[in-house]
Amino acid sequence: MSGAAGCALCSAPVAPRGAGASSRVVRGxxxxxxxxxxxxxxxxxxxxxxxxxxxxxxxxxxxxxxxxxxxxxxxxxxxxxxxxxIRKRKLDPLETYLPPMIQGREQVLLVAEVLDDPKSARSLLREGAMKGFRENARAVGQYSKENGGPEKAEAIFKQLEALDLTLASALRDEKSVLDEQAARRQLDAAITAVDALLAAAPPDAVAQARRVVAVIEGRDVDAS
Structure with a gap:
């Protein structure tokens, strides 16, 4: 055949090989x-x-x-x-992140009460105030860093992930048993890390955030 050869799978002609023929460029x-x-x-x-x-x-x-x-x-x-x-999103005021972070801390404390039920304990690490906990902790840590303080959010995540792994290990099969001692140690370390990050924030802002949480939860503001 002379010229372009017909393609059996489509109506468009296929250019023959040779000088002057342009081939499709495959991008690497x-x-x-x-x-x-x-x-x-x-x-x-x-x-x-x-x-x-x-x-x-x-x-x-x-x-x-x-x-x-x-x-x-x-x-x-x-x-x-x-x-x-890439433009980074500007942080909201610090007061935006502190109340939900404090609520997240309270929810982590509840894990200690349900360690006999690892499935429920893992749910507490994911639901409610913990859904946005990582973002809130990172924001508070970023504020601390920008003001010359340490950025301590990663220490929290490390302990929470270790705790979650310990709980997950107890759910592998019916013979698995929770290492409660390790779980409590990781839980305490996570709370300590949260407190360290809150301590890096301005005390007045933290106190105000605690009052906000008390009002949200219907508790006596003075008792908080």
Whole structure:
């Protein structure tokens, strides 16, 4: 046959091999990263992103950036990598995060009362105030860090994850038994870590948050 050969699976002709024939370019992983970075930068510019993104776009579109390695170089050489292309959400006021964090602490304390039921204990680590506990603790930790204090949220998560693993081990099969001593030790360590993070916040803000929680829960404010 001369010219384009017919394709049995579609009506579009298939170009023969040889000089002058254009073949479809298959993008490699690095080239796909280049496309993704360009798309992200365009979105940032359209939504009022940082002015520094313009320089990144110029570098990405520069002729002679032969291959994806050169195109991706602004990410590798920027120190913070792709983080510099992403706008971080500004934190809400500290008072927004403290009350739910205090409620989460109270809920963790309840785990000690249901250790004989590991399934219920694990549920307490996931429901109610604990749903947003990680986000709230991270925010309080970020405030502490920005004010020259230590960022202690990870210590809380480490102990809670260890406690959850201990509880999960007791649910593997009927013969599994809860290591209650380990669970209580991890529970105490988690509460200690929460208290350390709260201690890094301004005392007045923590006291106000405790009053808010007392009102929410219908308790005597003075007793809190």
């Amino acid at each position: 992983p690095a080239a796909r990263l280049d496309v993704a970075v360009r798309a992200h930068a365009r979105r940032e510019l359209l939504t009022g992103g940082a002015a520094g993104l313009a320089a990144g776009l110029v570098a990405l579109s520069r002729p002679g950036a032969a291959g994806a390695e050169t195109a991706a170089s602004p990410l590798a050489s920027g120190g913070r990598g792709i983080d510099k292309y």
